[in-house]
Amino acid sequence: MRDRVTTDPATDEARTTDEAQPENASAAPRLHLGANLAALRGHNSAVVLGLLRDAGERGASRTELAARTGLTPQAVSKITARLRAAGLAAEAGRRASTGGKPAAVLRLVPTAAHAVGLHLDRDALTVTLVDLTGAAVATRTAPLAFGAGERAVLDAVTAEVAALLSQAGAAGAPGAVLGVGVAAPGPLDHTAGVLHRVTGFPQWDGFPLCEALGARLGLPVVLDKDTNAAALGLVLRGGAFRGGSFAYLHLGTGLGAGLVLGGAVHRGARTGAGEFGHQVLQLDGPPCPCGDRGCLEVLCLGAVADGDTARAARLLGIGAANLVRLLDIDLVLLGGRTVLAAPEPYAEGVRAVLAGAAPVAVAPGGGGTVVEGAAELVLAPLFGRAGFITCPDQPTGTTIGSSGGI
Numbered sequence: 001m002r003d004r005v006t007t008d009p010a011t012d013e014a015r016t017t018d019e020a021q022p023e024n025a026s027a028a029p030r031l032h033l034g035a036n037l038a039a040l041r042g043h044n045s046a047v048v049l050g051l052l053r054d055a056g057e058r059g060a061s062r063t064e065l066a067a068r069t070g071l072t073p074q075a076v077s078k079i080t081a082r083l084r085a086a087g088l089a090a091e092a093g094r095r096a097s098t099g100g101k102p103a104a105v106l107r108l109v110p111t112a113a114h115a116v117g118l119h120l121d122r123d124a125l126t127v128t129l130v131d132l133t134g135a136a137v138a139t140r141t142a143p144l145a146f147g148a149g150e151r152a153v154l155d156a157v158t159a160e161v162a163a164l165l166s167q168a169g170a171a172g173a174p175g176a177v178l179g180v181g182v183a184a185p186g187p188l189d190h191t192a193g194v195l196h197r198v199t200g201f202p203q204w205d206g207f208p209l210c211e212a213l214g215a216r217l218g219l220p221v222v223l224d225k226d227t228n229a230a231a232l233g234l235v236l237r238g239g240a241f242r243g244g245s246f247a248y249l250h251l252g253t254g255l256g257a258g259l260v261l262g263g264a265v266h267r268g269a270r271t272g273a274g275e276f277g278h279q280v281l282q283l284d285g286p287p288c289p290c291g292d293r294g295c296l297e298v299l300c301l302g303a304v305a306d307g308d309t310a311r312a313a314r315l316l317g318i319g320a321a322n323l324v325r326l327l328d329i330d331l332v333l334l335g336g337r338t339v340l341a342a343p344e345p346y347a348e349g350v351r352a353v354l355a356g357a358a359p360v361a362v363a364p365g366g367g368g369t370v371v372e373g374a375a376e377l378v379l380a381p382l383f384g385r386a387g388f389i390t391c392p393d394q395p396t397g398t399t400i401g402s403s404g405g406i
């Protein structure tokens with residue numbers, strides 16, 4: 001399958017217009033990148049960089065890149081020259097090609113830049129620094145009282161991010177930090193970077209988290225729901241999940257879903273998609289902190305609190321079956337702290353209810369699924385996997401170990 005480029009590959013002329021498109025007007029607005037990433041002009045450059053990331057250690061030749069993108073070899077050569085000059089890609093030997101001389105192989109330089117992922121949970125915060133492949137370089141976790149007020153939460157986040165960058169700098173991690181991707185419980189508005197009435201913590205309603213955190217950290221900040229961040233990370237890392245449709249069901253301090261439809265995270269216009277936990281299963285059931293009654297989340301968390309894993313898993317399965325019937329998805333992935341504490345009983349319980357309607361598995365990545373997905377919110381646009389809108393007027397990135405910014 002070809003990765004999409006911004007021009008019609010049918011004509012040679014159209015295929016060489018990457019140079020004429022300093023910004024792709026049809027793509028979502030992108031991060032304000034550091035000067036060293038100025039090479040990523042145009043969506044096509046990002047697509048090429050994305051293919052290099054996907055190629056991993058094996059790398060890719062210019063001919064392969066041209067075949068995958070539909071760009072002309074000349075356009076690919078110009079793009080890869082820029083990526084090399086920026087330190088984002090490097091030559092990595094040659095290998096035999098079909099006919100002709102061995103082709104030069106290019107690889108992504110993972111340490112050329114990094115991104116911070118932040119998972120704000122109701123009782124803990126986790127920060128991680130990842131390289132351009134999405135691999136975690138350093139990770140820290142600290143307790144958090146999400147209801148303690150904005151100053152306390154921002155102080156805690158600022159301290160942990162500073163400690164993370166200092167830890168990574170001490171370990172010798174080089175390169176720029178492009179920004180911070182925040183995964184938080186919903187509901188929220190990912191386009192404005194604003195929290196809404198977070199279930200259980202309505203006092204956050206209307207808080208401009210991206211703006212406030214960006215000002216504190218001196219870094220661009222992007223925000224998404226924890227479940228969407230996890231789903232994005234699974235799409236970007238797992239070749240098996242790409243192009244298809246799946247639901248990532250997250251059972252931890254809350255219950256929600258990240259939906260991937262046709263290979264793209266489905267957020268909805270108001271980031272309202274995936275409020276899986278607030279489907280009403282029991283009319284006049286127990287009150288839910290969202291204001292409704294008998295929601296799947298309150299029933300499921302109630303079973304968890306009672307230590308009744310079988311019932312919690314069955315409830316999760318009933319919700320999953322509703323979702324599969326509604327969206328005809330290919331796969332159900334389970335994650336979150338509660339599931340990871342008893343992965344097999346949850347997978348079996350959900351599988352039993354679904355009865356073969358869709359396969360069920362525990363999401364790969366363990367406890368890092370959400371926080372590493374959060375970092376991918378920052379990285380995705382670099383690799384032409386945009387579909388993500390950044391908050392306006394954000395500061396530019398910083399460098400690991402630099403004194404400014406934090």
Ligand SMILES: [Zn+2]
Pocket residue numbers: 277278288289290291292293295297298
């Ligand atoms: Zn509810």
